[in-house]
Amino acid sequence: MMHMPDDDKFHGLLAGYVAPAEEDGFSDIMMAEIDAQSVQASAAKHALLRRLALYAAAFIGGIIAALQLPKLLGLFQGAQTSLPELPVSELSLAELSFNPALMMVAGMTGFILWAALDSRASELF
C-alpha cells in the first residue's frame, strides 16, 4: 500500500466529488433487466438444445437408415428377380410392408423428413 501522509487530506477533499449518487431506482431497473436477460438466455439455451437434439436424432436416424440401405436394395433386387417367376396378381405388397427392416427404414426416413421439414417438430423436442 502506497499510503502517503497527505492521502487522508486529499481523501477528505475528494469526499464530496466521489460521493455516491442517490439510489433513484437504478438498482430495480438493473435487476429487472438482468432478470429479463437471464430469461432470454435460458430460452435461447433451450432452443439451442432442442435444435442440437433434433440434429443429433436426424444424424443417428440417417446412419441407421444408411446401414439398412443394402438390405433394402437386396430386398428390391430379390423382388425384381422373383417378378418374372411370379404372376403379377400373386405379388404381395403386403408381404413387403410387413418386412421389419423395411418398416424400420421407412419409419426412420419419414421421421427424419418430418423433423427436418416441419417447424413444429422443433417445438416438440
Place this chain on the structure above:
Amino acid sequence: MRDTQGEIRTFLVRLTKDAALADDLAQISYMKAYQKLENLREPKAARAWIYKIAYRSFVDEARKTKRRREMSQTMVPDSMTLDRETQPSGGIAVDVARAMNALPPDCRAVVMLALGQGFTHQEVSEMTALPLGTVKSHVVRGKQKLQAFLSAYEQAI
C-alpha cells in the same frame, strides 16, 4: 449492486461529464459483471472488480465514439454537464471539481480511485490496466493540481 451503484455512477459521471451516458455505461458495466460473475473468485474483491469493469466500459465507449480526446481536452462548464445530484454545491467543492476536470480522464480516474476511494496503487494499476509507474505519476499530478486549487481557495478566504 445496491452497495456500489451510487459510487460507480458517480465515478462514470465524473469521467464522462455526462450523467445520461454515465448511467448507460453503469448499466452496461453491471450487465457485463452479471455475465462474467463466475470470473469473480473472491467476493471481497467485488468492489474493485466492478470499478475495473466500469472503467473498461468507459474506455471502450470513448474509443468507440472517438470522443476520448475531446473529453480530456474540452473544459465544459459543470452546470451544463453534471446532474444536480452530482453537481458540487459550491465553495471548495466547485474548485475541487474544476481541478479534477482539468485532468485527463485516465489521470482523473486514477486520482478518484487512489485518493477518493482509497484503493492501493497496485489495485488501481490492475483496474485501469495502466503501468504502476503511470499510476503513481498520475496520483502525484492529481495531488499537485488539487493542492494548487486548495492553496488558491485558502488564499481567497
